[in-house]
Structures are given as C-alpha cells and as structure tokens.
Amino acid sequence: MKAKLFSAYVPQPATLVATERLSDFVTLFRFVRDDGRHLAHKPGQFIVLSAYGVGEAPFSISSAPSRDTTEFELAVRKIGTMTTAMHNLRVGDKVGIRGPYGSFFPVQDFVGKDTLFVAGGLGYIPLRSLLHYQLKHRQEFGRIIVLVGCRNPQERIFIDQIEELSRRGDVEIQETVDCPDQDWKGNVGVITTLLPKVAIDPDVTNVAMVGPPVMYRFVLAECVKMGIDPGRIYVSLERKMKCGLGKCGHCQINHLNACVDGPVFRYTDIAALPEAI
C-alpha cells in the first residue's frame, strides 16, 4: 500500500462562456476548461461541479463529445442551493469541475441500429449527448426516434432545438404533456401514450431512456411488450451523489453504485435489483 499525494477531490477550473435560458427554471451553461483540454467525455457521463463557497453537485454533460471544440454544455434546473448559485453565475465566472465520471451509452452498440430515445422531463438533458453524437455521425445510425414527455408546456426545454430536429426530416420526434394549457396542440398524456404511435422494428431497435423515477417501470414494461430485447434497453438512473467515486455510499442501488457502475445501465443488469426501478 503506497498512498499517493493525489486528491480526486480537487476540481479543475473551468470558465462559463455562455448561457441560454431554456425555461423558467432551466438554463443551459456552456463552459470551457481553463487548461484548454477537451473534457473527453462519453455520452451519458456526468461531472461534479463546484461553486466554491456553496458546494458541489452532479450534472449530466448535455453536449456531444467533440474534437472540434473544448466547450461542453450542462443544462441545469434551479431547485436548491447549488443550482440557484449556478443561475447567478455570469459569463466569465469560474467554477470547478471533477470528472467526467460514470458509465455511458456504448455508442458502438447503437451503430447500424435504430434508436428509440425516451426522455421524461429533464431526461432530455443527458440523452441529448447521445442524440447529438448520432446526428453528427448520421449515416452510421438507422432511424432516430425521439419521444419527449413533460408535465406541462411551461416545463418544455430545448423547444427551438426540438423544432429544428422535427424539420430535418431524418429524425422522428414526438412530444406529449401530462397537463396541457389552452395553447397546447400536441399529444396529451404520459409518455407511454406515445409508444403505440411509433412503428418500431423491435429486432433492430435500441432504447435509451432517462426520466423521473416513476417513469421507468411503465416504459420498460411497454418496451418489453413491444418485443425489444431487454439487453438493448439502456437506462440512466440518477441517485443522490456526493463523491462520484464509489466511496461515500449515497448512490447505492442494492450492491451497485450509481456513480461508478452507472448512471447508464443495461436493463438486463439491473432488472433483478429491487432498488433500481
């Protein structure tokens, strides 16, 4: 046992270069690392972000991995102390980042296949990194089907980008809200109501799914009923996290740690765990 004088808890500095309001409570933050290096993440991974003096919190990396830019994006919902502090950041301000951490969507498993994205609420944020990766390498992937569900129209995020996607012609995108307002003209109902509307070929379709805890059970049951092999269903499970390193115990799902064994899991690897879904 020879301990090193290296601390995994020391964040690396990064600078906020742009922000964009996505909804009343969600903002997109674009950062660059101060050392000029790429984040070198894989779709579905997360970082732990520090606002010194306030604390740390985990966030999914929402942008696709890219060699063209050292920028990376987070989309953050203002909900507590850390996230409120982040919403007070101005362009040019510095933060600390640790990571990228965790497992990821194995993109090679998606090559040549159709992908069904199921995004409940903020689930669109982590899925966006895989979606944008696929769009960047469009010819390597089959159909791209995106289902987006929200509680109400006010909580929709990335509205312009989603509209842009639906105009491209090579992405099939469907949206629904649980509780519509007067202006809402789209589908009404929980996200499972969209599934019968997409004619997928279960033999060539992978599923990538992220949403609130209640969503998984219903959507997973539906996917299995549609004939999709559970080994080709990928879910990202978010838990309370502190260390991100598999040590602090907060993120445990039975014997697994969501921070190192996840957040992205193959459904077959967690189907038998009572704490997972």
Added chain:
Amino acid sequence: MSAYTVYADQLPGLLARWNGKYAVYAPKDIGEGIYDFRPWRQGDEIAWDYDLAYNSLKRFLIPPKEPLISYDLSRCTAEPIFEAPAQLLFGVHPYDLRAITQLDQLMESGAPDNYYLRRREQTMIMALEPLRVAEGSFWGSVGAERVDVGFDLYWTKLGPSSFLVEVGTQRGEELLLDGGDLAQATPGEREAARRAKGRILSKARKGMAFDWREIPKLLGKAWDSPLWEQRSELCLACGSCNMVCPTCYCFDIREEVDDSLQGGVRYRVWDSCMLHSFAAVAGNHNFRRKALERYRHRTYRKGKYIFDRLGELGCVGCGRCVRACTAGIANPLRTFNDLWEAARNEG
C-alpha cells in the same frame, strides 16, 4: 512468522520510546465497565483485559470530520489537504483488526482513497488477543476471530508477566527491537499462545444459530420478509448504529468559508444510511423514504453486499450497535437468526 518473548517490565520502556515517534493510543478503563482507546502517557495502565472499546477504531483512519481540499474563492483554485499523523494503536482486538483490513480493501479498490491510505500507512497496529468477550459481541461466530494480515505486531498475554509477540511486518519488528534484542519465543510459549486463543474463541463463538456463510444466501431470499417492517417500526432514525460500527464508512461532503471570505475548506463527515436524508434528493424525492427500506439496506450491506465483493461479512460481530441502539433493534445477530428461523419454518 518470527515471534519474541516480551516481559512486562520491558513494556513501559518500549511504549515510552514509541511515544516519542508516534501518537500512541491504548485501551483504558474509563469507568463503569467502559473502555476506550486513549492517548497513552507515561505511567498509564493499559486495560489488558478490556472486552470492547466503546468507540470503534475507524476514527483513527477516517476521522468524523476530515478536510479534503482548501480553496481560494477569488482565484477559484483548490489544493488538497492531507493530514496523516504518525500514530500507533496498541491493543487492537482481532475483530476490530478485521474491520480495518476490510476498510483497507474497500478504500484501495476502484478509485483509491488516498486520504485513507495515507493515514493507514502512517498507522502502526499492534493487535492484542482478547481475554474477555463483551456482552453482545459475537465475533467468534461470524468469521471475524482470525486475522492474518493488517497488524505490525500481534500480542498475546501468556501470564502475569510475559507476552508472546508475533511479527506481522518488518517495520513492526524493527520497532519491537528498537530498545535492544529480545528473546525468541520458545515452542512452549507458542503453544501457550495457541491455547489462549482457543480458550477465548470458545467463549466468543456464541449466539449464531447457523453457519455465517449461509447469511448471504439467506438474505438473497428475504427481501420481502415481514421482519423489516416489524423491526423498523421502532427505528428512531438516529444513525447511532452506523456511527459506532467499525465497518461503516459512508460520508457526506460539506464546506465552510473561512472568516476572511477569501477561502474555505471542503471536508467530509460521517454519514448514516439510517438517516431519513441519506438518499433524499432535490425536488422532494427520496430513494429510501421508509425506515423499512433503510433498515433493510443496512442489513443487506452487512450481510450480503460486502460478502459478495470480499468474501467476508460486513459485520465483524463487535456488538457495538447492539449497545448503541436505544430501540433495541440494531443487533445483526438477532436479525440473521430470526430470518433463519422464519426460513426454516417456511421451508
């Protein structure tokens, strides 16, 4: 393994010598039958026959509050803080040593925890064969009675005036011979030490109604047992069972800005999976909202998850949680036995 004979009158000299290089901690009677590891001072009596140290020894390796980094607010930079005092724990019982070697494995695997590993490296451990078994301890029946690694020296009291000291590491041997050469233990003394171990073991093997190796399998089928609800109804969610446990190491990370408002420190503090807040996230969602879920998680961690990783239980049978729980429900032995009984009646 080489072994030496040390006489009682040689000991104060040795301890005094070590105390110059290390902060020496040893078991002490602190009154009313309670023992604890305290700093050793010249003239102090060591509680050779202590049954259980009230506090677990993990605090010497993972302090209740441990700084991780310091940061500079204006420049947004951070530096690690590594504190690892040279310390010597004298008189560690085998089950506590087992708990430490378990932490060693867990802290070294995956992303190594250098804070722990540095403290551990700076810590000399002198194990001590117990002479008595505390009420509520059951380490002899959960496989925690033996340790072959993790100690620098292992002491067995042979009689009123002599000890057999087995060497675990080279640094331990150097320390032992620091005050001058010692006599090699004779075959007779080795045999006496072996018998002493046997005597205490026969007293420590108590309470378990079945072979501890069956516990993970038993838990594998007990997820929906009514026992979780029945027991956890009484749980105060105080977290005491985790705090006193030598193998529990979950932590929270917090920070404080200093008076100058120029910088601050981020530190970790012990946390407890029995607390309601442990798995609660923003937006009013809690992944283990019910006491049942938290109580069951603690038991599974002790009885199955650690076993599946390391091949030994996450409970070393010290019995500290048995003492600490005012609701009287934290005893893992009782839980395992009751589940065993229920499974037998069913099957």
